[in-house]
Amino acid sequence: AQSVTQLDSHVSVSEGTPVLLRCNYSSSYSPSLFWYVQHPNKGLQLLLKYTSAATLVKGINGFEAEFKKSETSFHLTKPSAHMSDAAEYFCVVSDRRNGGSQGNLIFGKGTKLSVKP
Amino acid sequence: DAMVIQNPRYQVTQFGKPVTLSCSQTLNHNVMYWYQQKSSQAPKLLFHYYDKDFNNEADTPDNFQSRRPNTSFCFLDIRSPGLGDAAMYLCATSRERGQTYEQYFGPGTRLTVT
Structure with missing residues (x-):
């Protein structure tokens, strides 16, 4: 079965x-x-x-994540935090039910990011 | 802009009084999902429609039902809301139903049960 673990509830x-x-x-x-x-x-x-394309993925607002199969990790990073980044972040894996045809999402429990001035 | 719209954003209903939440999309996506998100928890999938095909999650209570009259609209009906049904309800869409397709979420409807 697939699962996702977010290691920190609050950062x-x-x-x-x-x-x-x-x-x-x-x-x-x-x-x-x-x-x-x-x-x-x-x-x-x-x-x-x-x-399953490039292992370093760039996203919006300066965020990026690196897929590391050997470590089964997909950590999210940003070089410089902004106040507007304060939010809840969810890591999600797509369900492989029915050979991947279903596409249901399996959510981690979330990480709350706080940004101090 | 193409988007997922939910109405109302805030809904108050009485214990046991049926309530309907609405979702519409301008993305022309085939799949529409309904999630329940309780405070400080991850969203929990209730069911989804693939075109007109309804797919219920095994642990979704019978109290929750859904309708999709056309591609653009999907409704969540709660027949007899209990206090435990107070939550944020999120609608999402995806172009197709497959592992690689991301889901696009609406802003949510926060339901309060008094």
Whole structure:
């Protein structure tokens, strides 16, 4: 069965410093992986996705993530945090039900990012 | 701009009083999903439509039902809301139903049950 583990429930950084949000996945197949961001009382916005192409994926707002099969990790990074980055971040793997034809999402529990001035 | 729209953004209903939440999309996507998200938790998939084909998750209570009258609209009906149904309800769409297709989310409807 597939699963996603977000290693930190809460990360706090200072504005202008790097961001690292950690994610490990479990999958018997080549996974599709996503990072979504959710600001308070808003829907989820796709930051980036990995679907077996380049292992370093660049997303919106300066975020990027690297797929490391040997470590089963898909950590999200940003060189310099901005106040507007404060939000909840979800690492997500796409379900392989029915040989991958279903596409249902399996969410991690989320990491709340706080950015201090 | 193409988007996923949810109405209303905030809904208050009484215990046991049926309520309907609405979702529409201008993306012309084949698949529409409904999620329930409780406070400080990840979204939980309730069901999805692939075109007109309804797919219920095994652990979705019978109290929750859905309708998709056309490609653009999808409704979530809660027949008899309980206090435990208070949550954010998220609608999402994807172009196709496959592992590589990302989902696009609406802003959500926050449901309060009094």
